[in-house]
């Protein structure tokens with residue numbers, strides 16, 4: 019007899035075929051239909067559910083071939099809110115759990131979704147793989163390049179299926195656009211650019227205050243060396259502190275650098291530079307609020323990513339996007355499931371629009387209707403052994419490109435990279451220090 023776990027681990031040929039073309043309308047939760055294939059439902063544990071995790075839980079709850087069995091967070095309020103979201107959609111309340119280590123021991127969890135702060139991404143993903151769980155890991159893959167090395171070794175060693183939250187890799191029109199690009203629709207492309215703009219307010223100057231009763235600050239910090247609790251870190255503002263976060267570059271830049279790398283068909287660069295700074299407010303925010311990262315790939319190609327966290331004037335009419343400049347025209351990705359091709363005079367020669375929209379103003383869940391394509395691709399890889407659209411190995415390269423940018427920014431000069439190994443050639447001890455991080459004793463990730 020085939021056990022449930024081995025079903026979820028093996029490649030299945032006769033299993034129900036789910037195609038990339040399925041959308042919420044065809045996959046919508048069907049309370050009567052839940053009986054069908056119930057034993058094959060992938061049981062999911064959500065880890066980190068304040069904002070993005072809650073959005074993902076909402077999307078997953080609408081699919082009939084998975085079930086959220088557990089919700090883990092160190093904020094008791096976030097657990098309750100996410101439980102209510104799932105209950106409202108499915109009628110069932112997943113169990114709440116504070117400690118990730120307990121969740122990973124749960125036999126009723128086949129796979130986990132990690133939407134924790136960035137300092138937790140690689141350590142949590144490695145722990146999950148060691149526990150035999152499949153993983154949906156939010157981007158960026160890691161906090162620093164050394165963790166990418168660990169992740170790549172871990173996925174080879176533990177062999178579970180790890181999808182990274184670069185969801186645009188699964189959006190049908192984005193796939194079609196990249197296919198057209200690679201087929202030469204705008205000729206050879208040597209340069210591309212991407213951008214993200216916003217009007218983020220100041221985070222002020224934090225005060226040391228008692229840890230709120232709803233938060234386990236020790237578990238929130240996990241692998242990061244201990245710091246006193248201050249009132250402007252949890253939630254979300256950790257993004258702007260190097261100790262936990264990775265700045266706008268890895269918060270939003272990772273998505274678009276991943277698209278640039280995919281479209282240009284490049285891997286590691288030869289040279290990376292960054293200019294910018296924290297200009298707008300004099301507060302605790304440490305990462306740049308204005309940043310231009312450039313990546314050179316020998317004489318083959320180059321690209322740039324521009325981030326403006328405190329001035330949201332759009333570029334080419336879009337608050338976020340990607341443009342590939344070819345020898346015979348240009349191809350634009352809007353950041354949603356749309357694209358446009360222009361000739362050398364800028365005249366639109368083709369426009370593909372989608373009914374499934376990326377909702378720019380929706381901060382919590384801008385792409386719920388589209389994320390399902392990425393979940394579906396993950397489930398197929400778990401069930402049938404099919405190809406992941408954002409595998410961990412590939413996503414670690416995209417993440418690392420942006421991490422080089424942050425390293426160049428912090429050391430104040432460009433850095434040279436071995437395009438085969440991805441290692442930085444410069445022996446500068448400051449660069450070496452930024453390649454990895456110090457861990458809290460007892461929490462060091464080990465593969």
Ligand SMILES: NC(=O)c1ccc[n+]([C@@H]2O[C@H](COP(=O)([O-])OP(=O)(O)OC[C@H]3O[C@@H](n4cnc5c(N)ncnc54)[C@H](O)[C@@H]3O)[C@@H](O)[C@H]2O)c1
Nearest residue numbers: 066067068069070091092093133134156183237238253254
């Ligand atoms: N793919 C996307 O489009 C997308 C969109 C938004 C955010 N994200 C990513 O999702 C991640 C989370 O972002 P956010 O905006 O939701 O941040 P957030 O700070 O609002 O939420 C993080 C949650 O993780 C919880 N957490 C911290 N330590 C934990 C632990 N040890 N165990 C369990 N839970 C823990 C926090 O309490 C919080 O509820 C980030 O890495 C971000 O880059 C991805």
